[in-house]
Amino acid sequence: MTFLYLYALLGVVPPRGRWRGLDGEPLRFVRVAGLVLAAGPMSRAPAPKLSTLRRHDAVVRRLAGAVPAVLPARFGTLVTDGAALRELIAPRAAALRRALAQVAGREQMTLRLYGSAPRGGGVEAAAPLPSGPGTRYLTARSAATLRALPDLARLRGTLAGLVRAERIEPSQTPPLLGSVYHLVDRDQRRAYQRALRSVTCQLADLRVVPSGPWTPYAFAPEPGG
Amino acid sequence: MMSAPRRPRRRKSRNPLAARDQSLLDLVDNVLSKGVVVSGELMLGLADVDLVYLRLSALLCAADRVSPAARAWRARRAVVTPRRAVITR
Numbered sequence: 001m002t003f004l005y006l007y008a009l010l011g012v013v014p015p016r017g018r019w020r021g022l023d024g025e026p027l028r029f030v031r032v033a034g035l036v037l038a039a040g041p042m043s044r045a046p047a048p049k050l051s052t053l054r055r056h057d058a059v060v061r062r063l064a065g066a067v068p069a070v071l072p073a074r075f076g077t078l079v080t081d082g083a084a085l086r087e088l089i090a091p092r093a094a095a096l097r098r099a100l101a102q103v104a105g106r107e108q109m110t111l112r113l114y115g116s117a118p119r120g121g122g123v124e125a126a127a128p129l130p131s132g133p134g135t136r137y138l139t140a141r142s143a144a145t146l147r148a149l150p151d152l153a154r155l156r157g158t159l160a161g162l163v164r165a166e167r168i169e170p171s172q173t174p175p176l177l178g179s180v181y182h183l184v185d186r187d188q189r190r191a192y193q194r195a196l197r198s199v200t201c202q203l204a205d206l207r208v209v210p211s212g213p214w215t216p217y218a219f220a221p222e223p224g225g
Numbered sequence: 226m227m228s229a230p231r232r233p234r235r236r237k238s239r240n241p242l243a244a245r246d247q248s249l250l251d252l253v254d255n256v257l258s259k260g261v262v263v264s265g266e267l268m269l270g271l272a273d274v275d276l277v278y279l280r281l282s283a284l285l286c287a288a289d290r291v292s293p294a295a296r297a298w299r300a301r302r303a304v305v306t307p308r309r310a311v312i313t314r
Binding site: 006008048056077089214217218220222 | 248249250251252253254255256257258259260261262263
């Protein structure tokens with residue numbers, strides 16, 4: 001049986017070209033309620049290995065280079081066919097269109113924050129996979145604890161004018177305290193990097209490891225959103 | 226003709242995780258735990274992927290503690306600037 005493996009949601013169909021998926025399969029562009037879904041036929045879900053993760057990301061990056069807005073799909077999304085994909089996406093189309101509009105012309109920068117856990121231990125309190133309301137509460141509380149760190153407040157204040165959206169995610173694995181995801185205009189990348197360099201060397205207790213630009217994986221709407 | 230003695234190379238980065246490890250962490254974090262989730266009974270394999278993500282992320286974060294480069298970095302920072310030592314363990 002052949003399934004459809006989902007790579008990304010786009011605002012428009014990319015220009016004609018040799019669009020291939022992670023196994024070299026030809027990509028299909030399925031239209032659903034003002035969205036374009038980039039998917040490829042596959043007989044089974046790809047194994048979650050480093051090589052397939054890299055190839056998945058490469059496909060998404062290539063799409064992002066060809067269209068103004070891309071929302072990557074999480075690795076491992078396989079559906080039976082185009083009709084099933086439409087059924088799953090259509091009820092959430094409005095939220096997905098809003099998310100797509102937010103990321104248009106923008107890219108994700110990621111900051112990993114290393115340091116000592118703040119007093120109160122809130123950062124360690126979150127469970128590994130945010131799912132239920134209790135877990136979401138603990139995660140939000142941990143993020144608030146992280147946000148209260150003076151170094152992070154200084155960092156966020158310096159970058160505020162360049163950041164279009166932000167997501168803060170606490171970690172449960174010290175010395176990684178958490179991650180900050182910033183959505184930045186593509187043409188502001190250098191200004192963001194300059195501002196980041198200028199502020200990170202002034203921080204006392206927090207070590208910041210930046211990476212990016214990434215396609216905006218962290219700015220996809222939450223499930224059910 | 227004798228050549229001048231080579232100076233030891235200075236480390237350019239203070240990052241205890243090599244750039245490659247960091248990039249791996251980011252790749253795993255982005256591709257396995259972020260992105261649009263299409264939920265439904267038709268989706269296959271997500272539970273496996275979540276488990277793999279948990280194991281990989283724990284392993285990668287722990288790399289900061291176990292790698293010799295990380296331990297050496299921490300030792301140097303603890304001696305040179307005590308204030309920075311606050312962030313090391």
